[in-house]
Amino acid sequence: MILLDKNTKVVVQGATGKMGSSHTKRMIEYGTKIVAGVTPGKGGTTVHGLPVYDSVKEAVEKTGATCSVIFVPPYGSLDAGFEAVDAGIDLIVLITEGIPPQDTAKLVAHVKANGVKMVGPNCPGVITPGESLVGILPGSIFKPGATGMVSRSGTLTYEIALALTEAGIGQSTCVGIGGDPVKGTGYQEPLQMFNDDPKTEVIVMIGEIGGTAEEEAAEFIKKNVKKPVIGFIAGVTAPPGKRMGHAGAIISGGKGTAESKMKSFEKNGIKVAMTPKEVAKLVGECLKTPAKA
Amino acid sequence: MNLYEYEAKQLFAEGGIAVPPSARITKPEDLSKVHLGWPVILKCQVMSGGRGKAGGIQKVKTLEEGKEVAKKLLAMTIKDSKTESLLVEPIVNFKKEIYLAVTIDRERGCPIFIAAADGGMEIESNPNVQTVPITYPFHPYQGRALAHLLGLKGAVFAKVADIAAKLYLLFEKYDLDLAEINPLFVTEGDDVIAGDGKITINDDAMGRQKKFDGWQDKHLVDLPVRERRSKKEGLNLVELDGNIGIICNGAGLTMATMDMVKKFGGNPGNFLDAGGGSDQEKTLTAIEIVHDNPNCDVILLNILGGITACDEVAGALVEFMKRHPNRKMIVRLRGNNQDKAEKMLAESGLKLYPDIEDAVKAAVEAAKTKQPVAAR
Known part of the structure; x- marks a missing residue:
């Protein structure tokens, strides 16, 4: 945790x-x-x-x-x-x-x-299931376990946590970093913490279109994270130039597309899931083969 | 909210940044009241970019010619943006064009200057563009540091440094997302003048930027009707080409739902994020807006309740189905007060899908047949 x-x-x-x-x-x-x-x-x-x-x-x-x-x-x-x-x-x-x-x-x-x-800001908060919930996450869909989650989205995080929990996979801690373009914590800090946390075996990273934070995090993972990471990106079908709800979710000047983020994930050894259930499936596979600490 | 060029220049002038003398006209005959000498430049006031290439900027030598050209320009629509008025300006003789902007750098998490000593077109691909982070609290020396980086000297150094500092102060004062001067002219006499301007006011700051109260309507004219209505209701709508209307709570979940629709063989007709904690009335408005889209054959509502109560959503659905009993509607509801919601919906004859994939597949299947016209 x-x-x-x-x-x-x-x-x-x-x-x-x-x-x-x-x-x-x-x-x-x-x-x-x-x-x-x-x-x-x-x-x-x-x-x-x-x-x-x-x-x-x-x-x-x-x-x-x-x-x-x-x-x-x-x-x-x-x-x-x-x-x-x-x-x-x-x-x-x-x-x-x-x-x-x-x-x-x-x-x-x-x-x-x-x-x-x-x-944060504009985030659902942080939960260490069974221990502490700080924010607005619905506690009932989480359960204690060995998967660390870091995400820019709120309800999508719940959806993926639900898929994990229903597949019998619990979470160590889930961090919602928020959907705004400017924020206090990006992906890298929680990724490093999950890597160093003995209770976390697998990490799920949830991203969406806009900016280049996912690409930078993918490179960071390759260099610094020894645990398996499963990636999910929302917004494959989002048109360019339109703000998709979150202030940060916009594809501008060809940058920030879901495709670019997924490619960057694959290039850096992160398995990409296409649906919440597939996240659970991929995490499950990693849990069977113990992480190379 | 984006401003027109003439409004951006009014803000520049207010902030002490030099702009050319100008007049704004909405009718060709108003040109006879303009006294700027001849020739002049007529510039379409539109929200879209690429105005020059599209022929929206014309030089005219006489009043007669001007009236004729003005008539054409006023009738122009450039990339879906209708000409709002014309800005009339004398010709500025310049020896140099600079690019200067202040915006927020999302990766660094702070404001930045973006500048190039050789501005003009194609700024995105200009290799000489400098980006300089702005630190808090701001002091004018940060403008001088920028001017130095651009290799400027003497009077032009001092003037550009001053304009950079003033542009930042406007950026901060009015909660701008973007304040851009392109080109910033340097004249033969070493005057430095804003030739064109682009300003975006942050939407979240509109509630405290009283200067712009009531400007929204005029500046949303280029948005499609339903997107404009959504914006006024505090909903986020983006319309797409498909026939499956999508309503969710939360931006990430909405996008993921769109992606799943596509993955399972359907075509999303829109993105509509009803936000967290929406009540019955707001949810009903959201469904009505998607319902009004004639391309929409089925509506997929996917709500995973964290702070949204399922019974509030169910209440909206019951009311909606009363109004439009034949509307094809697929509902996935999960979260707080789910049992209560289930009972309410059963009475409306709506089936509730607890699983997201099942709901998406059902919507894709339902979208294969057209929504009967009588249902609207």
Whole structure:
């Protein structure tokens, strides 16, 4: 497992909002060690039995939280992210969708300068099945196991996790890095962590059209990752020049096509699956032959 | 949201970047009220690129000739983009054309300058293009560093550096995805003037960029009718050539569903991402929009509920089937409140496919026969 385990103490920024509150409840029910909520002006109240503080700094001091999950509206996210970094949080999971990319770029610069990890924005979050869920992933479709997953997409990740779980294959950790063009964590960091994680045997990497992150990750895998990697790319049928829902999903100037990504996967020794069920099939084959550590 | 050239130049002028004197006309006879001397250049105001090659920029020597040419240009449509108006400008005598742009570099995760000392056409294949990451907080020296990299000297160095800095400030102030000047003219007298401009405002920032309130309608004119309607409803629609309408929650899943339709022998008719957490009303709107596409013989709805509740989706389906009882509809629903959804759908006579592959195959099969016209 990577990033999260059952002891990770999590604070929720925006825990009293509609979305923040309902997901705080679901995370607590899953077993995540949620220790506090933060909503400026609501310090001293409670949410789902947890204390609410006015600032992240106060929450960290009182609870020892090391992870913050952010559910604040798009235009407040830059501020909330800076607050988390400056309060000494180690891992930020930024769920919010629709943050202007220049705000994200400013936040990413601050995060990197301070050695903090950030997953997101516009992401479903991170889950270590059976231990901790931080974000909005539906916990019930995951189960503990030896497959690490890293993905740019939300519901597609659920679809593939479901195919794995139904095939009897569990997951070590699943990281949704988010669909925005500018983000805190790309593919390479989780790939390296999965490679170094003794509980992960196989890695599933889920990509989509747009940009060249998958191509760069494929080269990174060839050089650095010793475990088998199964790849899936969405958007084979996407027309060029059109933004396919995600802000980052656009083929521009002939770059970012599914074909280019799949070729790059194959060239670098990554097996490409064409459907979610085929992902499960390929992972299953790798699990039978033990990984060459 | 993309701006027209004349709007981009208004922003440049506001930001202190020199632009040529100009007038904008919407009728040929308005040319008689323009006092810029002769000859002048008439430029079609369109959203599409390749305007010059398509004949959308013309030089005219007299008022008479100008009126005649203006009439033709105003009636032009360039790559599906209708001419909105004409921009009239005097001819700029230049000795050099520079390319200058600010955009976000998705791989580096920061804004960058893109520039070339020899701008003009075919910038994508120009080997002299420089890309320079912009660091926070921005200071004007970053513009000077760029001008130095372009090999500029003296007054032109100072002016280009100043324009680069001002272009970045506009980029930041208005949440732009792209601010581009191409060409940036250097005149015989060493003046530096923006000859053409392209500006894209980030769609997610429209809610806080009050200057552009109400601009959306005018700037979405080139989009097909249903894509425009979707955009207003907060849905992401892209129409394709096939006959299987597709609605999913989440962009990645929507694309993967399209790909599976193709893999199993069908042709996707659209991409429609209804987003996460859509309620009954929004889901119903999404289905109605796909239903309105005359090429669509079957609708495939694939929802894997994370934050979307299945009963909300089922509610929308029940209502939709009441309105259009003969519509061929394949439904895959899985997630929160699935049992409740199943019961609701059974009453509408809709079968529920829990498995994605089964649903896709059923849709492909159903798409082999045409949707009866009476069902619309």
